[in-house]
Amino acid sequence: MxxxxxxxxxxxxxxxxxxxxxxxxxxxxxxxxxxxxxxxNAVNVESNSILHIDLKYAIPERTAKNPLADLGILGFGSEKSIGLKEILTNIKKAKTDDNIKGIFLDESYMAAGQATTEEIRNALLDFKKSKKFIVAYGEVFTQRFYYLASVADKVYINPKGYFEFNGFESKVTFFKGALDKLGIEAQVIKVGTYKSAVEPMILTKMSDANRLQVTSYLGSMYDHFLTSISKSRGINKDTLFNYANQMVIQQPEDALKYKLVDGLKYKDELLAELKTHLGVDQKKNINSIDLIDYGKADETAADASGNRIAVIYASGEIASGEGDDNSIGSETISKALRKVRTDSKVKAVVLRVNSPGGSSLASDVIWREVALTKKVKPIIVSMGDVAASGGYYIACAADSIIAQPNTITGSIGIFAILPNLQKLLTDKLGITFDGVKTGQFADLGDSSRPLTPAERAILQNMINHGYDDFTKAVATGRHKSQQYIDSIGQGRVWTGAQALKIGLVDRLGNINDAVKSAAKMAKLKDYKLVTYPEQKSVLSKLGESLSAEIKTRILQSELGEDYKVYEQIKNIKSKMRLPMARMEYDVVVE
Structure with a gap:
C-alpha cells in the first residue's frame, strides 16, 4: 500500500x-x-545598402501567418519561409528604393519549383533595368541556383566549391514490389493512355507512353533552361548543351574557363569587392538587409476610384471541404470566388493556380464557381509550378490562362485506385471476413477482396463519365471541339510552352502579367490588389500549429523508427481514392 x-x-x-x-x-x-x-513594421533600411537574397527555405505562393516561426520554442515553427508574392513585391520595391544600391544573391539550396524560380528570375531581370547591380556568390551552385544567378552582373564561386551543370533528370519511385510483398493489389480504373498516376502502384518501371511524355516535357523545360542561360551569359545554347552532356565542368576552374562564372573568390574577397563597389571603407561593415526582413511594399498602384482586383490563391492538392495554406479546399476557394463575384468593388479576378490536382468532384465544384464568376466579371488564371489535371480543370473556365514556359500543365484525365488487401489480410495475417448483403453490389469497393468483372465495369463507366465531363468542360472553356481536347488529353502532361502551341493556355507570363491582363479587361487604370482566401488569425494558427506538432510528436514517440513507414502507408492510402483528377506524380527536376 x-x-x-x-x-x-x-x-x-x-x-x-x-x-x-x-x-x-x-x-x-x-x-x-x-x-x-x-x-x-519596424524595418529600417540604411542608406547605401544591399538587399541580401538567400532562398534556403520553402517558397509557398504567399507567406503563411505562422505565429511560431520566429519563436522556436521546443522546435515549434522553427523553419522560416517567405512566399513568392512577398519575394516579388520586395524585389520590385528595391528597384525604386534609393537606399538599395544592389542585390547580393547568396548561395541557395532552392526548394522551389521551375516556374517559381522563373518568376523570381524575371523579377531580378526587371530589377536590372534600374541600372543597380546584382552579384551572385556561392560555395555550391546547383543547376537551379545557377539558373537564378546567371542573370547577375557578376557570378562568383568559391575556389574549392562545387558547380553542378549536367542536365535534367526526373525520377519516379515505384511501389509495386513493396505492395506485392505486403500482399496488397492496386486495382486500377482509369481513362487516358498517358494518365500514369497509377503506374507507381502497378508497374516497376515507366510505361512507354509515360516515358514518351516525360522525355517530351523534360526536354521542353531543359531547352528553356539553356536558352535563358545562353541569353544571359552570351554563350551559344548548343555549346551549353555540350558542356552539360560531356560534363566538362567538374571543378570551379572549369566554370571560369568556360565563362559560366566571372571569378573564383573566397567570401572575404567578395565582401572586399562589394565594399569597393559601394564606396565603403574596408574596415567597416556593409549595410545590408535580408529579403525576409525587407518589409512589405505598398501593393496599391492607385486607389482613388476604390476599384479592386482580387487575387485568389489556390495552392496544393484539391480536396472537398476546407483547405489551408498548403491545400485547396473546394469550399474555401468557392467561398472566395462567391465573395469577389458579389463584391461591387472587385472589378476583375486573378486565380493563381499551383496544383497537381486531386478530387475530381472538388475540382468540378471549383470549376462551377469559376464559370459563374466569368459571367459577371473578368477572371484570369495565372499558373505556377504546376496546374495539371484537377489544377487544369479549375482553370479551364477562365477568360484567359497565363503560364510560365516551364509550368507543368495538362494531364487531362481521371483515375481511381482501389486496394485489394485479401492476400495481406487472409494469406499473411489469417484474417477472414463473412457477412450478409441485400444487393449484388452492396459491398462495392470492399478492400478485403478483389473486384468482380461486373464491379470493375461499373467503376470504369463512372470514370469514363468523369473524363467526358472533364473534356467537355475544357472544350467549352477553350473554344475547341471535345474530340480535339481528347486527342491532346488522355492524361498527357505538357509544359507551358507546349500548352501554348496546342491551345491549352493563351500566353506565357507571370502573375504580374495576369494582373495587368485583368486590369485591361476591366478597363482599369487605378486599382488596389486584394488577396483571398483570407489567412487565419494568429491565435487560430497557433492552436492548429500546436495541435499538429503535438500529434506528430506523439506518433513519433509511439512508433519510433516505424513512423516513416506509417507516413509512407498513409501516403499510399491517400492515393487510393475514387475518383481522382490528379497528375501522375510530383515532378522533381534535378
Missing part, C-alpha cells in the same frame, strides 16, 4: 509540474507573438 501511494503521489506531482511547464510555455509563446507583432 505504501508503494501504491508513492506512485500516486509521483503521478500527481508529475501532472502538476507538466501543467505548470505548459502554462509557462504558452505564456512565453503569447508574449513572443505580442512582441513580434509590435515590431512587424
Amino acid at each position: 505504501k508503494q501504491f501511494f508513492k506512485f500516486v503521489l509521483a503521478t500527481i506531482v508529475g501532472i502538476i509540474v507538466s501543467t505548470v511547464i505548459i502554462v509557462i510555455i504558452f505564456v512565453a509563446i503569447i508574449g513572443g507573438i505580442v512582441a513580434s507583432a509590435g515590431s512587424d
Whole structure:
C-alpha cells in the first residue's frame, strides 16, 4: 500500500509540474507573438545598402501567418519561409528604393519549383533595368541556383566549391514490389493512355507512353533552361548543351574557363569587392538587409476610384471541404470566388493556380464557381509550378490562362485506385471476413477482396463519365471541339510552352502579367490588389500549429523508427481514392 501511494503521489506531482511547464510555455509563446507583432513594421533600411537574397527555405505562393516561426520554442515553427508574392513585391520595391544600391544573391539550396524560380528570375531581370547591380556568390551552385544567378552582373564561386551543370533528370519511385510483398493489389480504373498516376502502384518501371511524355516535357523545360542561360551569359545554347552532356565542368576552374562564372573568390574577397563597389571603407561593415526582413511594399498602384482586383490563391492538392495554406479546399476557394463575384468593388479576378490536382468532384465544384464568376466579371488564371489535371480543370473556365514556359500543365484525365488487401489480410495475417448483403453490389469497393468483372465495369463507366465531363468542360472553356481536347488529353502532361502551341493556355507570363491582363479587361487604370482566401488569425494558427506538432510528436514517440513507414502507408492510402483528377506524380527536376 505504501508503494501504491508513492506512485500516486509521483503521478500527481508529475501532472502538476507538466501543467505548470505548459502554462509557462504558452505564456512565453503569447508574449513572443505580442512582441513580434509590435515590431512587424519596424524595418529600417540604411542608406547605401544591399538587399541580401538567400532562398534556403520553402517558397509557398504567399507567406503563411505562422505565429511560431520566429519563436522556436521546443522546435515549434522553427523553419522560416517567405512566399513568392512577398519575394516579388520586395524585389520590385528595391528597384525604386534609393537606399538599395544592389542585390547580393547568396548561395541557395532552392526548394522551389521551375516556374517559381522563373518568376523570381524575371523579377531580378526587371530589377536590372534600374541600372543597380546584382552579384551572385556561392560555395555550391546547383543547376537551379545557377539558373537564378546567371542573370547577375557578376557570378562568383568559391575556389574549392562545387558547380553542378549536367542536365535534367526526373525520377519516379515505384511501389509495386513493396505492395506485392505486403500482399496488397492496386486495382486500377482509369481513362487516358498517358494518365500514369497509377503506374507507381502497378508497374516497376515507366510505361512507354509515360516515358514518351516525360522525355517530351523534360526536354521542353531543359531547352528553356539553356536558352535563358545562353541569353544571359552570351554563350551559344548548343555549346551549353555540350558542356552539360560531356560534363566538362567538374571543378570551379572549369566554370571560369568556360565563362559560366566571372571569378573564383573566397567570401572575404567578395565582401572586399562589394565594399569597393559601394564606396565603403574596408574596415567597416556593409549595410545590408535580408529579403525576409525587407518589409512589405505598398501593393496599391492607385486607389482613388476604390476599384479592386482580387487575387485568389489556390495552392496544393484539391480536396472537398476546407483547405489551408498548403491545400485547396473546394469550399474555401468557392467561398472566395462567391465573395469577389458579389463584391461591387472587385472589378476583375486573378486565380493563381499551383496544383497537381486531386478530387475530381472538388475540382468540378471549383470549376462551377469559376464559370459563374466569368459571367459577371473578368477572371484570369495565372499558373505556377504546376496546374495539371484537377489544377487544369479549375482553370479551364477562365477568360484567359497565363503560364510560365516551364509550368507543368495538362494531364487531362481521371483515375481511381482501389486496394485489394485479401492476400495481406487472409494469406499473411489469417484474417477472414463473412457477412450478409441485400444487393449484388452492396459491398462495392470492399478492400478485403478483389473486384468482380461486373464491379470493375461499373467503376470504369463512372470514370469514363468523369473524363467526358472533364473534356467537355475544357472544350467549352477553350473554344475547341471535345474530340480535339481528347486527342491532346488522355492524361498527357505538357509544359507551358507546349500548352501554348496546342491551345491549352493563351500566353506565357507571370502573375504580374495576369494582373495587368485583368486590369485591361476591366478597363482599369487605378486599382488596389486584394488577396483571398483570407489567412487565419494568429491565435487560430497557433492552436492548429500546436495541435499538429503535438500529434506528430506523439506518433513519433509511439512508433519510433516505424513512423516513416506509417507516413509512407498513409501516403499510399491517400492515393487510393475514387475518383481522382490528379497528375501522375510530383515532378522533381534535378
